[in-house]
Amino acid sequence: xxxxxxxxxxxxxxxxxxxxxxxxxxxxxxxxxxxxxxxxxxxxxxxxxxxxxxxxxxxxxxxxxxxxxxxxxxxxxxxxxxxxxxxxxxxxxxxxxxxxxxxxxxxxxxxxxxxxxxxxxxxxxxxxxxxxxxxxxxxxxxxxxxxxxxxxxxxxxxxxxxxxxxxxxxxxxxxxxxxxxxxxxxxxxxxxxxxxxxxxxxxxxxxxxx
Numbered sequence: 001x002x003x004x005x006x007x008x009x010x011x012x013x014x015x016x017x018x019x020x021x022x023x024x025x026x027x028x029x030x031x032x033x034x035x036x037x038x039x040x041x042x043x044x045x046x047x048x049x050x051x052x053x054x055x056x057x058x059x060x061x062x063x064x065x066x067x068x069x070x071x072x073x074x075x076x077x078x079x080x081x082x083x084x085x086x087x088x089x090x091x092x093x094x095x096x097x098x099x100x101x102x103x104x105x106x107x108x109x110x111x112x113x114x115x116x117x118x119x120x121x122x123x124x125x126x127x128x129x130x131x132x133x134x135x136x137x138x139x140x141x142x143x144x145x146x147x148x149x150x151x152x153x154x155x156x157x158x159x160x161x162x163x164x165x166x167x168x169x170x171x172x173x174x175x176x177x178x179x180x181x182x183x184x185x186x187x188x189x190x191x192x193x194x195x196x197x198x199x200x201x202x203x204x205x206x207x208x209x210x
Contacts, residue, residue, distance in 0.1 A: 098146030098172060102154050102208045105190050109209075111174060111202035114151065116187025119144055119179040123198035127176040131165050141180040141192075141199070143171045155208050174202060 100119075103112035112118045122133050122141065133141050148160035158175030165171050171178045182192030182199075192199050 094147060096146050097149050098144065099149050099151050100154075100156070100160065100172075100174075101151040102156075102204050102206075103188060104206075105188055105201070107190050107193060107201060107203070109204045109206055110190065111156075111179075111204055112188075113144070113181070117181045117185065118188070118190050118192075118201055119174075119181055120192050120199045120201055121174075121177040122180060123200070125178050128163075128173075131163065131171055131178040133178075133180065134166055140183050142183055143169070144179040144181060145169060145171055148172045148174075153209070156204070157208070 099114035101112055101114050102109050103116060103118065104110075105112075105118060110118050120141065122131070124132050126132075131143065133143070143165060148162070150156055150160070156174070161173045161176070162170045163173050163178055173179065179202075180199075185191050190201055193201050
């Protein structure tokens with residue numbers, strides 16, 4: 001009986017030690033697993049906030065600069081479109097103006113148009129009178145028309161004027177004599193000089209250029 005009671009007591013003591021060991025291990029396991037789960041949840045919760053914060057600044061700056069230049073472009077292009085209109089319509093030289101120049105030819109310095117066409121006078125035209133070269137004559141010797149104007153920086157001994165032709169058109173005169181060009185003549189040439197003894201260029205000098 002004593003042996004069996006002692007054995008029972010020893011068995012109970014061993015069982016108590018085992019229960020104590022099991023109880024102490026379970027809390028530690030629970031304590032260990034709790035921080036891991038909380039760390040995992042906190043790390044998983046941090047990822048969305050990080051992506052949201054990184055995506056927000058990237059979208060806002062891209063939209064603002066792209067809108068500002070596009071709205072400014074029409075405003076800057078408006079003045080450039082208005083400038084050609086002002087420069088092409090300044091009104092300094094009327095469309096019907098005929099510019100007269102001093103041109104050097106093989107005969108010397110002569111009166112000519114700005115295009116280089118040398119002009120002539122007709123000996124049968126009276127000074128300050130009505131031109132007499134009409135009809136077939138005027139088909140070869142073309143009357144110079146328009147509003148005469150001396151080229152910039154050039155002077156002329158005689159004055160330019162206008163005379164009314166028999167058909168009512170206005171013809172330019174120099175020194176009172178009507179002016180003509182010879183049809184088909186190339187610029188800077190004087191093929192009409194001396195024809196019939198009545199057609200002559202208007203001689204000038206180099207001094208008229210200053």
